[in-house]
Amino acid sequence: MIHPHHSALDVVIAIDIGGTTVKGAAVDAAGTVLARQTTSTFDAERDAYASVVAIARQLVDEAAAAGYTTAGIGIATPGLVDPASGTVRFAANLGWDAFPLRGLLEAEFQVAVYVGHDARTAALAERVAHGAGASGTEASASYDPAYDNALIVPIGTGVSSAVVTGGVLVEGATGAAGELGHMQVVPNGALxxxxxxGCIEAYASGTTILERYLERGGTTASSTQEIASVLDTDPVAARVWADAVDALAIGLAGITAVLDPAVIVIGGGVSAAGDTLIDPLHEAVSARLGWRSTPRIEQSALGALGGLIGAAILGWADRVPDAGFARQTLRSLSSAPQGAADA
Ligand SMILES: [Zn+2]
Structure with missing residues (x-):
């Protein structure tokens, strides 16, 4: 029997647009990564869209050289996104305003294009990895019902979040739900x-943790992982880390009070700090929720790759990828040589 939409030699192109880098991968229906590319979002000659097209073109060509056909493109993008039209209504970091991303890419590549908000796309990947099915309804053997009431918090260049409540990924009235990074938690705080x-993002993003450390005379760090590794011996690192934990804890305790999530999942590049972040965060959130139990707070297994894995799931939407697909994509991306660029 011939399947109408796909063959074993089909791939989708998954692209995760970040404020610093654009990551892309060509992923087959089993979740295996055939090719991978990362580029800076902006350079002297290229704007964000030109970077997306360059990455996609390179991956389509690499897949074709290996005998594969591109069946679709899935994109995770920051900003206010209308998933139905594939338009990015506004993305300050990318310079996009009413930008018809899907229409432009479909005209360029002549394949179906699916566009999702970056944090919600990462949340989709978390849910699929925990057995919910891409549509969010089919349970599987690895199904974890906690992910039906969850807060997914990718922390990278910025701080974002996606809210899942009653199994529904919340978009909000204008597609702007989940902007945890711009919740004000310090009165008259940092710009x-x-x-x-006083926004959370001014204290707790990968970018601001590093900036604040260096501004205060920190000496050893070129990454948040490095700062996290010297907390016991470097008081500047300890202070800046504690500020980030406190800012996040105020926001997470507030959201917990309102939405009662079963699990809070910390993802993005900063989540690589692991227990160095999760343990003090759990303590600080608990201290603010003395009147009730604290939800599980976990490090994402997908880390900085959540957006890219979610984009692959979007691209294969009509196949309804399962937990096995998400795990294979994670394994395949983690063993690919360009993994170093994901921090
Ligand atoms: Zn802000």
């Missing part, structure tokens, strides 16, 4: 890139 003062 944020959004123009407000």
């Amino acid at each position: 944020c890139t959004c123009g407000q003062h």
Whole structure:
């Protein structure tokens, strides 16, 4: 029997657009990564869209050289996203305003294109990895019902989140739900890139943790992982880390009070700090929720790759990828040589 939509030699191109880098991968129906590329989002000659096209073109060509046909493209993008039209209504970091991303890419590559919000796409990957099925309804052997009421918090260049409540990924009235990074938690606090003062993101993103450490005379660090590794011996590192934990804890305790999640999943590049982040965060959230139990707070197994894995799931949407697909994509991406670029 011939399947109408796909063959064993089909791939989708998954692309995760970040404020710093654009990551891409060509992924087959089993979740195996055939090719992988990472580039800076901006350079002297290229804007964000040109970087996306360059990565996609390179991956389509690499897949073709290996005998594969591109069956679709899945994209995770920051900003206010309308998934139905594939338009990015606004993305300050990318310079996009009413930007018809799907329409432009479909015209360029002549394949179906699916566009999702980055944090919600990462949340989709978490849910599929925990057995919910891409549509969020089919249970499987690895199904974890906690992910039906979950807060997924990718922390990288910025701080974002996706809210799942009653099994529904919440988009909000204008597609702007989950902007945890711009919740104000310190009155008259540090200036944020959004123009407000005291946002969580001004203390707890990978970018601001590093900036604040260096501003205060920190000496050893070139990454948040390095800062996390010297907390016991470097008081500047310890102070900056504690500020990040406190800012996150205020936000997470507030959201817990309102939404009662079963699990809070910390993802993105900063989550690589593991228990160095999760343990003090759990303690700080618990201290603010003395009147009730604290939800599980876990390090994402997908880490900085959540958005890219979610983009592959979007690209294969009509196949309804399962937990096995998510695990294979994670394994395949983790063993690929460009993994170093994901921090
Ligand atoms: Zn802000």
